[in-house]
Amino acid sequence: MFDRLEQFGLMIARIGVWSGGAMMIAAAFIIGTEVVLRKLFLITLGGADEMANYALAISTVWALSFALLQRAHIRVDVIYVLLPKPVSAVLDILSLLSLLVFAGTLTWYGAGVWQTSWDFGSTANTPLATPLWIPQGLWMLGLIGFSFTIVLLLGRSLQALVGRDFAKINEIAGTLTVDEELKEELGAVERADQIHMKNTQETKVEAA
């Protein structure tokens, strides 16, 4: 059951990241348009910054689960890497627990922020007068999703702990080794290179 849930979780997390990214690209274009209009035509649309702010808040929390599934949240692992597998596995579970305490509190009081705006019908103190429950609601959804992802991974890890499968725990919640981290970082550069080489070769062929 956990496997299916995890697949499902990863899918949702990816959709979250892509929509968050789309929001940020849209924000870039809206801000860019505003700068150009302001500079060249002395027209101020207003509201671009406000939209971008919401985009930041929402896309951040929507990407939290993806970052967690990819083990991207920074941990200081100077001592961690020296420990035997069972001990580091326990630390992995502790680290998920501590994230849960943080994310749980954040979600609870974040929902409180939304609740207040909803109850009082608060609007942003800006020309757009955005009803705050809308962006805050989307933001709260992301926080809830993040907390759920942590619970899911915690369940998976505890299951593996019962089965004494320490390698599995490390795979779910361990820190990335330097090699794994580099693969992420370098993958893009190498792919760009390959495409470039392919293109140059094609040009050469064409020239010949």
Next chain:
Amino acid sequence: MLVSTLGVLMGLLALAIPVAATLALLGFVLNYSYSIMPLHMAIGEIAWSTSTEFLLVAIPLFVLLGELLLRTGIAERMYRSMSYWLTWLPGGLMHCNVGASALFAATSGSSVATAATIGTLAEPQIKAQKYNERLFLGTLASGGTLGILIPPSINIIIYGALTDTSIPDLYMAGILPGLALAGLFMLTVLIACLVRRDWDGEKVPVSWSTRINGLVDLLPPFFIFFVVIGSIYLGWATPTESAALGVIAALGLAAGYRRLNITMIKEAVEGAMRTTAMVMLIIIAAYFLNFVLSGIGLTSQLTDFITGLGLSSFETLMAVILFYVVLGFFMETLTLMITTVPIIAPLIIAQGYDPVWFGILLMLLIETALVTPPIGLNLYVVQGIRKSGPINDVIIGSIPFVIAMFVMIGFLIAFPDIALYLPEAMRD
């Protein structure tokens, strides 16, 4: 209170608890132990107001800009073109490594990305042209650190946000020290290769027409730099707006090189949002912790403690530098910065030092932390690129450049105008 706080912080970090969770838990513990008010209830408000701060919108945009540029292939063209102009010097391609890193840094806000990009392009040439491996690797690891000093810089934005310092001022202040440091790196290579001729690589003759024709490949990075930094310098755009313009320009370049497609954007977005989520979660936790720290009076207690030591302002500065050098050995740099700046920067500024100047000094200190073992991210990046041989080669090769960084720190302390001249010129 001070000792127990530090104890909990170090303890949680040592247990490899995620940094964001560590900061938040520390906030909860301190709130529970020392506060009569339920400060933790404010975490929702703090998180919402922090993540809707327009200045911080610059973070995802700059990360995205970097991820996009990585995939346009401009770095490779730029490196090749620069090699035509610099290889005749004693030290050859090693100058190109530094120069290309500096230019790439002018389009990218990250030191790791700079080292990874230039390193991947340059590394195959060590064997091909018979360079001294260690020194060559040193230029890659240290050249990469220029990424956070030369604007745009994500670390500078975070410093500015945490200390309420003007980002345009900080950006302008980073340019001259960045160029000077690149110059010092090149000087280091030059001296090393004049003393030890055998460390130099084989010379590849380059014709003048190749050189001139190659110049066109230097244009894209300058174009991005002009869009991002020029728009700030001319007062047309705020840092966040300039980042947005940079993203649009990068998309345009990618389209021009026919690299723009859905897969490429998906990858860039995934990379950018992953980094953003990670950084923002730490920032949210740090803002909450700072709220608790001032709420329980720890910040003022610390300030009183330092003032009570009766150190002169110069002695305080030296103590702070020592503090960062020591912690820099063991801590990941982003964590180091976000946890310490809210407390250290006010201390230094209270001693009469300029916040912009201190921001640049801090970037230099962080650069040294990036190339000093055991936790020096750039060392591992470069080691990861070469795939074989001991990491000691990279560490030893970086030593001369760490010395150059400390020389630069000395210059910056002796002549603060290296940093402060351009921000003042911008205002006139």
